[in-house]
């Protein structure tokens with residue numbers, strides 16, 4: 001699918017001498033088109049999908065696919081999303097040429113998806129500085145509330161909420177800095193998600209990284225697909241909790257954690 005932009009650029013200097021047309025070919029718009037359609041004129045998303053399939057890897061909405069994206073390709077992917085987003089606006093019969101509000105909407109949405117709200121799919125896991133538990137801490141540690149901004153994978157509607165993480169470290173646990181819990185949470189949540197799966201994924205990751213005696217994750221969130229659309233129930237929330245290890249076996253520890261987070 002050749003971009004409209006390119007077609008316009010090429011037709012504009014038609015009356016000018018040939019030399020000028022050649023010079024015009026090296027405009028940023030032409031470069032963008034080349035970056036989007038790399039090998040064999042295929043869209044970049046097709047190439048990335050091929051690499052993923054060659055490794056038999058999964059690429060669901062909440063999977064991270066950073067390992068299959070080469071440096072510099074995210075820009076091209078954004079161009080491709082913008083082009084297809086423009087087609088969606090056209091199909092919605094929105095006059096993006098005369099309506100100044102929607103003129104650059106396709107590009108803004110593409111940028112928002114790739115660089116912001118779904119960025120956790122495309123970038124590598126944030127680096128975690130781990131340090132040994134030298135003081136041999138074995139007391140309950142609670143981090144939160146961590147702000148969660150996500151979107152449901154069914155409608156791509158926002159999910160806004162909070163997360164609390166409880167960790168019971170062992171003498172052999174590797175500890176991570178407090179800010180890293182937020183970074184890791186953001187990385188998991190900045191993908192189209194299902195809350196039930198998101199909390200499990202976060203708990204799995206923390207167990208693997210920290211190797212604690214127990215880990216607990218509680219998330220409560222507003223789902224805009226219940227408020228903006230569907231039943232239009234403004235007050236409904238979803239609360240999920242995952243309890244692992246000591247939090248599962250020791251009801252006192254679980255109670256202590258839940259009492260301390262005091263969600264409101």
Ligand SMILES: [Zn+2]
Pocket residue numbers: 152153154155156157225
């Ligand atoms: Zn939804």
